[in-house]
Amino acid sequence: MPPLLRYPTVDELGARAASLVARHPRQTRLRRVGTSRAGTPLWLLSVGHGGRQALVVAGPHANEPVGGATVLRLAERVLADPRLHEGADATWNLLLCLDPDGLRRNEGWLRGPYALGDYFRRFFRPGFLEQPEWLPDGAEAVTLPETRALLALQDELRPFLQCSLHGVDVGGGFVELTHDLPGLAQRVARSAARLGIPRELGPYDTLYWPELGPAVYRIPRPRRGDLAAAITEAAVESTWFHPHRYGTVTAVVEAPMWGVAAVEDGAPPADEETVLRRVSHTLRDDTRVLERLLARLRPHLPAGSEAARLLAPVDDYLLVCPGLADTWDPDVPDPVGTHPLPRLSTAHLAALRIAGRRLALRTAGLLHQLVTGAGHDPAGVLPELERWLDTWCDDYRDGCGARWIPVARQVEYQSRVVLSAFELAHRHTSGRSRSGESGWNTGATVPMHRE
Incomplete structure (x- = not known):
């Protein structure tokens, strides 16, 4: 399958996943796990047959399309390296797009050429109450079908790792975690340096959150608050924390579209x-x-x-x-x-x-x-x-x-961070903390990712 040089549309995501399953019917499955408000299927692509489940959610925010390309890239990498499924006793469950209706409304700019003015003039992101990751009134009061589908999937799979794939329109890359994954900050730094991705060392989203390492932050436990606080702090109940009861580690992986070098300047300001x-x-x-x-x-x-x-x-x-x-x-x-x-x-x-x-x-x-x-x-x-x-x-x-980062580099960066989180969470939740004990290295089969 040729690499994606632009963001895939909703229909392209489904078609590429179906093509992958047709070529690898023994290792992959594609099933419908829900339906959007407009009637679009929510497709789950699963790779491998292991007993331990990893869940990767693309497209939770309508204007952040990098995750769709990333899940397709992850599927190819997992298929190419049995250590990532058979060797890890793992199944990768890749939700192609959580908000396909919102993504369709952004398709006017998805094909490029990518320019800030064109992006913002065609940008769409629904209001806070229509974003499917949030549970401002709790899981029992959810009305969005996309949210209900994701909650049901979390309860079915009880994943050891959940990755939510996001995109920063202008800024740098960073990761938010519900549990610490020691070593992730160093891996993020290496991947970002190799790909020319600025790390965001002080994101607006995490201004009041604990830092676990450079560009890696701890998501606070949910708490009740007013709508304005929820919009700005994103610390309300969410699908990030819903599977916490199963011991799930959730990683929110942010990849930038337009990079800004100043966001990784950790020096004290002059004034x-x-x-x-x-x-x-x-x-x-x-x-x-x-x-x-x-x-x-x-x-x-x-x-x-x-x-x-x-x-x-x-x-x-x-x-x-x-x-x-x-x-x-x-x-x-x-x-x-x-x-x-x-x-x-x-x-x-x-x-x-x-x-x-x-x-x-x-x-x-x-x-x-x-x-x-x-x-x-x-x-x-x-x-x-x-x-x-x-x-x-x-x-x-x-x-x-602000400088444009090619789609292929955004995808490569986000894929590497997810693979690193997978390996570290697998070790952590397996009780194996000694370096190398798992017997595989996420970069071993990807020449660009060798450390």
Whole structure:
């Protein structure tokens, strides 16, 4: 099977998996484990017949398509190396895409050429309550069929390892774990260095989370909180923690699309407070611009599910922006009950700058689609939206130094991290901690990955 030089679509994922099964019918199976809200099958590709189950979930976020290509690459690697299934008594269960409906809405930019402006103008990610990994009201209250399918799969397989495959649009690679896997940070560092992938040493997502090693973070246990906290901290109940009762190690593996070198600069900043003021003030200014444009546009929007689907994430983003700006601003007193900022590195400050701009660009891109999808611009907001989208994308490229990472390299990096997590979790959950005792090395059959 030729390597993927671009992101696969929903239909291509299914077709490639079916072709793999046709060529390897004894070692692979493809079964439908659920159906999306729009009626698209949720396909599970299984490789091997071992008693220990590994679960890899691609496409939990609609705008992060790298995972689909990664699971296809993993299937090929596992088939090529019996030590990864027979030798490990393992079965690899690869969910091709958890949110196929959302991925279809991103297909306008999946084929490339890949440019920041095109990506954000065609970007789609549903509102927080429609993202299938989250359980904000607990597993018993789940209504999304995609979420129910994943929970049922976790309960059926009781995997020793679950990997959730994510993509960072702008920034660097990092990993989030529910259990420590000693040695993973070193493996992430080696893979990132060989492939030219910046590691994110202070991600916005993990600002308040324990660090297990450079670019590896511990996911806190779920806790009840308001919607704004859930959106920004992602520490609500989730499918990451649902299989915890089975001893499952969950690894959330983030691979960047556009890399930024500054996110791996762990040095102390020269003037932290000045940068924080600039980032927070910029976010407030951008939010005011977007709120004004939305106020002009909203009265002209048609009623119906399409506009509501695009407005839901817009409202989510605008909900959290003022609170984030206050949290980051050194001149705003820390409100009672919130976390003070930890000691920040240059990498942290770069990540916060990227995060604030990301919220603005995503909001502007969704507003752009609301206008262009209607075929006319009764509020007259499109020219201004175009200018802001161009200006903010230029800042990513010229101000942050964002550079495109080819799809094949994104996939190679994410695959290597998953294979490393598999080996370490296999040893850990088998009670075998002595290096090399498992008898196989994830890089042995992949020349690029030899350490």
